[in-house]
Amino acid sequence: MRNALSGHRRWKPVWRTPELKKIYDVVIVGAGGHGLATAYYLARKHGIRNVAVLEKGFLGGGNTGRNTQVTRSNYFWPQSAAFFDHSLQLYENLSRDLNFNVMLSQRGVLTLAHSHHELESLRRWANAIRINGVDSELMTPGQIQELVPLINLQARFPVHGGFIQRRAGISRHDAVAWGYARAADALGVDIIQQCEVTGFAITNGKVTGVDTTQGKVSADKFSITVAGNTSVLAAMAGFRVPITSMALQAMVSEPIKPCLDTMFTSSVIHMYVSQSDRGEIVLGGGADAYTSYAQRGGIATVEDNVAALLELVPAFSRLRLMRQWAGITDITPDTTPIMGKTPVQNLYMSGGWGTGGYKAIPAGGDTMAYTIANDEPHPLIADFGLERFERGALIDEGGASGVAH
Amino acid sequence: MLRISCPYCGTRDEVEFHCGGDSHIIRPAPEVSDAEWSDYLFNRNNPRGVHYERWCHVFGCGQWFNIARNTVTHEIHAVYRMGDAAPDLEQ
Numbered sequence: 001m002r003n004a005l006s007g008h009r010r011w012k013p014v015w016r017t018p019e020l021k022k023i024y025d026v027v028i029v030g031a032g033g034h035g036l037a038t039a040y041y042l043a044r045k046h047g048i049r050n051v052a053v054l055e056k057g058f059l060g061g062g063n064t065g066r067n068t069q070v071t072r073s074n075y076f077w078p079q080s081a082a083f084f085d086h087s088l089q090l091y092e093n094l095s096r097d098l099n100f101n102v103m104l105s106q107r108g109v110l111t112l113a114h115s116h117h118e119l120e121s122l123r124r125w126a127n128a129i130r131i132n133g134v135d136s137e138l139m140t141p142g143q144i145q146e147l148v149p150l151i152n153l154q155a156r157f158p159v160h161g162g163f164i165q166r167r168a169g170i171s172r173h174d175a176v177a178w179g180y181a182r183a184a185d186a187l188g189v190d191i192i193q194q195c196e197v198t199g200f201a202i203t204n205g206k207v208t209g210v211d212t213t214q215g216k217v218s219a220d221k222f223s224i225t226v227a228g229n230t231s232v233l234a235a236m237a238g239f240r241v242p243i244t245s246m247a248l249q250a251m252v253s254e255p256i257k258p259c260l261d262t263m264f265t266s267s268v269i270h271m272y273v274s275q276s277d278r279g280e281i282v283l284g285g286g287a288d289a290y291t292s293y294a295q296r297g298g299i300a301t302v303e304d305n306v307a308a309l310l311e312l313v314p315a316f317s318r319l320r321l322m323r324q325w326a327g328i329t330d331i332t333p334d335t336t337p338i339m340g341k342t343p344v345q346n347l348y349m350s351g352g353w354g355t356g357g358y359k360a361i362p363a364g365g366d367t368m369a370y371t372i373a374n375d376e377p378h379p380l381i382a383d384f385g386l387e388r389f390e391r392g393a394l395i396d397e398g399g400a401s402g403v404a405h
Numbered sequence: 406m407l408r409i410s411c412p413y414c415g416t417r418d419e420v421e422f423h424c425g426g427d428s429h430i431i432r433p434a435p436e437v438s439d440a441e442w443s444d445y446l447f448n449r450n451n452p453r454g455v456h457y458e459r460w461c462h463v464f465g466c467g468q469w470f471n472i473a474r475n476t477v478t479h480e481i482h483a484v485y486r487m488g489d490a491a492p493d494l495e496q
Contacts, residue, residue, distance in 0.1 A: 290424035293476045389443045389447045
């Protein structure tokens with residue numbers, strides 16, 4: 001309060017800027033939500049505090065700061081539902097756990113169907129979600145109109161119905177990164193920014209160190225949590241991953257008064273929309289359909305995305321877009337993440353998050369910390385390993401990934 | 406917006422094309438191990454830099470061809486036909 005009344009000049013940094021040491025117990029590459037959460041749970045739940053999180057840019061500056069802040073667990077397959085609902089439950093207590101307000105707002109996520117046949121498949125999906133023990137409710141067009149008065153049900157692709165997960169919602173993505181960073185730092189974790197990993201030291205199939213732009217570091221165990229750059233880091237460590245990196249776009253309008261108190265999404269017309277606490281209409285869903293590491297998107301995709309929104313909510317046609325950006329998503333063939341061990345001993349990975357990594361941050365950190373500490377996959381991620389591709393045990397969540405690829 | 410030179414129709418906008426992903430994938434013999442088969446099915450070159458990829462001019466001639474494109478700058482270094490070897494862009 002005193003700081004707020006004195007021109008905000010007296011705030012102190014909430015985490016340290018330590019020197020990079022030569023040796024750690026665990027080194028985590030990438031200080032996004034997943035990397036920071038992994039470090040936090042390693043320190044808090046497993047007592048491993050001699051941990052460094054290396055970040056080539058700035059903390060939370062990759063996909064953690066580029067997503068549209070959605071948290072939901074409306075997944076089709078039991079393994080995914082169990083994992084993502086664990087994440088949602090951790091989100092529900094995250095502000096208290098981290099003593100940092102992540103501004104979770106469980107305003108519901110509504111998925112629309114635009115044809116009779118799509119409604120049939122949504123019905124199957126909504127039922128599967130309930131069987132998985134997660135909440136979902138089918139909605140008629142009338143109920144949708146009541147929930148979202150601005151929606152135009154008679155659009156080019158008319159709205160035939162939908163389903164809602166009411167516990168789903170949005171939270172503040174920067175707060176999640178900062179909350180985990182502060183809490184991990186307080187437990188002794190070193191967060192090293194501006195430190196890019198340039199290579200792995202591997203002897204006899206076992207990783208012993210990394211080369212970075214700030215020098216060499218050795219450790220017992222290493223973890224790769226680098227979202228869109230997973231293929232690049234895997235190549236440095238000498239193995240291949242089934243990932244294609246693509247630029248997923250999002251954009252916000254100028255801020256307006258509250259008019260949309262839920263979130264809705266449509267996979268047929270590639271669009272999802274919500275209103276932020278600042279009043280901006282947050283729009284996303286379009287990915288440029290080719291491999292890209294450029295954190296910007298093409299204008300053709302923006303046009304498609306905006307056209308889809310305006311057909312459903314014509315009133316938004318008067319808004320101007322304020323910002324548009326892209327994050328590099330690491331898409332897997334079954335749109336399920338790749339978590340756990342790698343072909344290199346003592347090297348773990350958490351990647352392939354594709355278009356939905358943000359919602360998984362708490363559970364991703366929790367389960368990876370367990371996996372690293374015990375050298376064995378956490379039961380919730382036992383089916384998410386890289387070896388599933390060789391076994392043919394894919395978990396096809398193309399429908400639930402929220403974006404049609 | 407990418408401007409892509411179709412070898413058959415000339416330079417057109419990206420929206421006329423469809424990207425088919427990683428090119429030059431060779432199907433192994435059926436008796437290979439599960440690991441090699443899964444590498445063929447699922448693993449893809451996904452470089453941060455020059456990528457050799459297939460594109461199809463779907464809203465044009467409908468022909469497939471190859472492109473060597475930088476995935477960071479999106480600069481197109483070469484366009485070549487299906488069946489041609491990937492150009493060496495090292496120099």
